[in-house]
Amino acid sequence: MGAADVVPGVSGGTVAFITGIYEELIQSIKSIDGVALRLLLKLQIAECWKLINGNFLITIFFGILVSLLSISKLMIYLLNQQPIAIWSFFFGLILISTPLILRDIKKWSVAPVLAFLSGAAVAYWITIVSPAETPTNLLFIFCCGAIAICAMILPGVSGAFILLLLGKYEFMITALTNFNLPVVLVFMAGCVAGLLGFSHFLNWILKNFRAITLALLAGFMLGSLNKVWPWKEVISYRLNQAGQQVPAFDKSIAPWDYLTLTGQDPQIFKAILFAMLGIILVIGIEKVAGYLKTKS
DSSP, rough: HHHHHHHHHHHTHHHHHHTTTTTHHHHHHHTTTHHHHHHHTTOOHHHHHTTTTTTHHHHHHHHEEEEEEHHHHHHHHHHHHHHHHHHHHHHHHHHHHHHHHHTOOEEEEHHHHHHHHHHHHHHHHHHHOOOOOOOOOOOHHHHHHHHHHHHHHTTHHHHHHHHOOOOOOOOHHHHHTTTHHHHHHHHHHHHHHHHHHHHHHHHHHHHHHHHHHHHHHHHHHTHHHHHHHHHHEEEEEOOOOOOOEEEEEEEEEEEEHHHHHHHHHHHHHHHHHHHHHHHHHHHHHHHHHHHHHHOO
């Protein structure tokens, strides 16, 4: 999940859904409430830990933190050096995940269909919105954390891409890699606030409107495919934190148009290979998760 959240366009929530831990994750986060706080204040640590499914949560969040700190530089390097292969891998991963989610909807009606189409349309619209110029004060960083974490736990809606739209993706990557503690801590505080509030809403709609919610989330994933399409034409550029010119806005193009417009090899065979690798990985994870559930 941490590795996925580093990449603009890929959601950690997608990985949670693929591995079959999504609903347990939302339910566990939602359990961090007033009751848990009262148990903690009474020093009933064991009861509080059991209530919030502490072993599960600490394992997940420690894994995300380690990944964010260790893989962020690697992912940026790979996206710069092997962009077509990496984007193709994530394209295959998300593409196969969509029908896997839809498979859990046992009874279809007009409402799930509309939810699916709406989710796809909204996610697609998000992928074509131009990034904004925004302030760097700590209050805004707190708000960015709260907004981005909500996206991070939604399959198909990338928290990293939301940060990119808010103009704070590179800012936060730089803060993480340089261990800028004030910025990182304020951002994390925003994440905690957003996560605790949004998880209650997600848990409620999953319980009361399961089919519609799953269809909406699957739509988010399908619509996000535009962002991870491997072949892009850069429309405009911007200056990054180091004063270097980097792509700011792009659009998806066909592989043959990529060759014509950029003069670079579209690497179609490599793209297909890595997309298939993503598909095989998801199917493999899904099979292993199903096997482990039958054993538990």
